[in-house]
Amino acid sequence: MTSGFDECRLQRVADLCDRYVDAGKFPCAQVQIAHRGSVALRHTAGSADIESELPLRDDAIFRIYSMTKPITSIGLMQLYEKGLFILEDPVEKYIPSFANPKVLVGGSYLKPVTRPAQTELTVRDMLLHTSGLTYGFHYSNNLDKMYRHRKIAGAAEGADGTLEEKVDQIAELPLLFDPGTAWNYSMSTDVCGRLIEVISGQGLEQYLNEQVLLPLGMNDTGFYVEEQNAHRFTSNYAITPKDPLTRIDPAEESPYLKKPIFLSGGGGLVSTIDDYQRFVDMLLNGGESKGNRIIGRHTLEFMTLNHLPGGATLNELGQSTFTETAMEGMGFGLGFSVLVNPAANAALGSVGEFAWGGAASTRFWVDPLEEITCIFMTQFMPSSHYPIRRELKAVVYQALN
Numbered sequence: 001m002t003s004g005f006d007e008c009r010l011q012r013v014a015d016l017c018d019r020y021v022d023a024g025k026f027p028c029a030q031v032q033i034a035h036r037g038s039v040a041l042r043h044t045a046g047s048a049d050i051e052s053e054l055p056l057r058d059d060a061i062f063r064i065y066s067m068t069k070p071i072t073s074i075g076l077m078q079l080y081e082k083g084l085f086i087l088e089d090p091v092e093k094y095i096p097s098f099a100n101p102k103v104l105v106g107g108s109y110l111k112p113v114t115r116p117a118q119t120e121l122t123v124r125d126m127l128l129h130t131s132g133l134t135y136g137f138h139y140s141n142n143l144d145k146m147y148r149h150r151k152i153a154g155a156a157e158g159a160d161g162t163l164e165e166k167v168d169q170i171a172e173l174p175l176l177f178d179p180g181t182a183w184n185y186s187m188s189t190d191v192c193g194r195l196i197e198v199i200s201g202q203g204l205e206q207y208l209n210e211q212v213l214l215p216l217g218m219n220d221t222g223f224y225v226e227e228q229n230a231h232r233f234t235s236n237y238a239i240t241p242k243d244p245l246t247r248i249d250p251a252e253e254s255p256y257l258k259k260p261i262f263l264s265g266g267g268g269l270v271s272t273i274d275d276y277q278r279f280v281d282m283l284l285n286g287g288e289s290k291g292n293r294i295i296g297r298h299t300l301e302f303m304t305l306n307h308l309p310g311g312a313t314l315n316e317l318g319q320s321t322f323t324e325t326a327m328e329g330m331g332f333g334l335g336f337s338v339l340v341n342p343a344a345n346a347a348l349g350s351v352g353e354f355a356w357g358g359a360a361s362t363r364f365w366v367d368p369l370e371e372i373t374c375i376f377m378t379q380f381m382p383s384s385h386y387p388i389r390r391e392l393k394a395v396v397y398q399a400l401n
Contacts, residue, residue: 003035004372009399014043016388016395020378021046025386026361027237027245028056030377032273033396035370037281042273046378049235049251059274061225061233062377063249063256065267065358066324069189071279072265073127073335074295075208076192077303079199081296087124091131091191094123094198097171103132104174109145114174121179123195126188127334128307130317132175133186140321143176147187154187154267163204163263167194176319183314183332185323193265204263215292216282218275223268224259233257233270236360238381248381267359273377276364280373283354283366304354306331306338313340322384324357347390348397363389370400 010033017029028046032039048054079085085094092099101121107113117132125131135154136147147153151160152169161169167190176184193204200207205223213221225233233256236249249255256270278289287295295303308317314327314337325337329344336354339345355365361383363376374396376388383389 003038003040004370004401005033005035005040005399006401010041010396012395012399013041013392014045016391017043017045020386020388024245026378026380026388028060028234028378030056030058030060030062030273031392032277032375034277034281034373037284039277040372048233049247050237050245051235051247051250056234057232059220059232059272060377061220061229061270061272062362062379063234063236063358063360064269064271064276064362064377065360066189067271067276067356067358067362067364068265068267068269070283070335070356071208071212071269072189072193072196072204073303075196075212075265076123076127076199077299077334078211078295079196081299084199085123085195087122087127088120089123091121091123091126091195094195095167095171095191097168101132101171101179102174103178104141104143104176107142109142109149112142112146112174117175117178119178119180121175123192124307124334125179126191126195128183128332129186129188130180130183130308131186131188131191132177132179132182132184133170133188133191134176134184135186135322138185138321140319141176143174146173152187154190154264161262163190163194163197163265166262167191180309183308183318185318187266189266189335190264193263196265204265208265212279212294213275215294216275216278216289218271218278221269221271221275223263223270225254225256225270227257230257232272234379236379236381239385245380273375276375277373280364280366280375284368284371284373303334304336304338304352305333306340307333311340313344322382324359324363324383325355326390347393349393357383357389359383361386361388363392365393370397372396372400 329341
């Protein structure tokens with residue numbers, strides 16, 4: 001027995017990762033499972049770069065994309081704890097370009113028909129993804145098309161322009177629905193990043209470094225890979241008609257090797273499994289790490305409640321064609337998915353478990369009931385192509401004593 005797990009049964013986690021790598025589905029896989037902060041299993045497999053036959057290092061650096069969102073959300077809620085804003089505040093109070101929002105009701109992406117929003121667009125809507133914003137990659141409606149036409153993109157899509165410029169461009173476009181009435185996975189957390197800048201008076205990178213990353217010892221986490229760490233960076237792959245593992249961002253030529261103009265609080269960070277373990281340990285420990293409090297215990301408990309109106313789940317309220325989680329039985333908090341009904345979700349887990357993932361198939365979850373955390377790293381897009389996240393839940397939970 002190891003840290004609350006059956007050691008032999010826990011080996012199935014490593015076996016699952018090896019099957020994906022050996023079958024040529026993933027270039028690499030790294031997984032770490034911990035119980036009460038003690039590592040129960042760590043497994044590293046595959047290549048950081050297939051073409052150069054470079055093995056995946058134990059200290060490899062990955063694009064974590066939307067696993068940036070919980071970090072940004074924690075950062076914003078630190079400012080809430082200082083009484084610098086309340087969740088019901090209209091976004092326009094801090095970002096004037098969001099004044100008088102309109103809702104898309106018809107027309108085309110070039111000539112949209114809109115009406116005034118009937119509800120207020122609040123800071124809480126941005127944290128909760130009930131803002132009416134979207135992502136261009138959804139390809140499901142004319143608003144998505146307007147984002148693509150205006151080149152309003154997240155980090156995973158190669159965005160350019162400053163955070164301030166990008167957020168003001170978003171504010172010029174209509175909303176998909178009245179704020180607070182539906183859920184749509186979107187660039188809302190990028191707006192949260194801009195809110196951090198405006199409310200704190202600091203740039204997003206400086207704020208996250210000073211208030212979240214460095215206090216946790218997350219020294220390898222940032223918006224780009226520093227020169228001395230470039231040899232630890234991984235290449236990114238995607239499935240294409242030509243090749244199930246097409247290299248789309250070679251590590252040695254990646255834009256992540258230099259500081260970006262657009263600092264994406266919704267998807268811009270790179271990190272390591274050890275750094276992200278420090279973050280999830282803090283979450284499991286009620287907001288504190290080694291005597292250093294990052295967020296208040298009660299604040300974190302509040303953030304990881306299901307905040308969707310009427311206690312709805314994502315499949316009941318969601319309009320996204322894509323999100324980083326199965327929507328059935330899943331609620332959403334202030335920066336995290338929150339499991340409210342494991343049976344409806346059709347996967348092993350505990351009520352109150354909170355989680356999120358990234359576009360390159362990375363994933364983490366925190367289970368306060370069982371006191372376990374799991375982090376999975378790879379570099380493969382799209383994250384929806386294989387059911388690895390569902391399979392991972394099965395092989396982790398079956399190993400619990």
